Amino acid sequence: MLHTLERYFAGEPVGFDDVELDLDGVTPFQRATADALRRVPYGSVVSYRDLARAAGYPNAQRAAGSFCAHNRFGLVLPCHRVVASAGIGSYGSLGVGYKRRLLELEGVAL
Numbered sequence: 001m002l003h004t005l006e007r008y009f010a011g012e013p014v015g016f017d018d019v020e021l022d023l024d025g026v027t028p029f030q031r032a033t034a035d036a037l038r039r040v041p042y043g044s045v046v047s048y049r050d051l052a053r054a055a056g057y058p059n060a061q062r063a064a065g066s067f068c069a070h071n072r073f074g075l076v077l078p079c080h081r082v083v084a085s086a087g088i089g090s091y092g093s094l095g096v097g098y099k100r101r102l103l104e105l106e107g108v109a110l
Contacts, residue, residue, distance in 0.1 A: 008075065011105055013042040016076040032056050033067045040081045043106040047085050065089075075102075083110065 008014045017038060023031055036054035040046055046054070048061040048068070055064065068079035069092050080102040083089050088110050091099035103110060 005075070009105070013106070015042065019076045021073055021076060029055065029057055029060065029063060030067055033064055034073075034077055037068075037077045037079065037082070040078055043108060045081050045083045045103065045108055045110070048082055048089070049085065051082050068092075081106075081108075 004014050004016065021034070023034060026034070032055040033051065036051055039054065040051075048064045049058075051068075052058060052060040052064040057063070064082070068082050069090070071077050071079045071092070080091060080099045088096055088100060088103075090096060100110070
């Protein structure tokens with residue numbers, strides 16, 4: 001995985017689909033949201049509403065936001081690719097500046 005991280009931070013479009021995650025004890029909603037996040041392609045963004053819909057819970061955009069706010073798996077579950085309908089949105093303890101840097105690295109300008 002280290003080599004993949006180096007490539008990612010060098011600006012290469014890489015995926016982390018092969019990284020296994022310990023999702024024991026998560027709710028069906030949380031698992032569906034994690035699966036939907038893994039399908040958001042490098043260099044793309046979706047809204048919290050779109051993420052909730054992709055997870056099969058079309059009215060759960062706030063819950064999708066809460067899931068992202070507590071994401072333990074950083075780049076593997078790319079919550080930085082999820083934005084608010086009115087702008088970039090937040091990014092937990094790392095802050096909006098870090099989220100913006102990750103998106104810019106992927107070629108996304110907001």
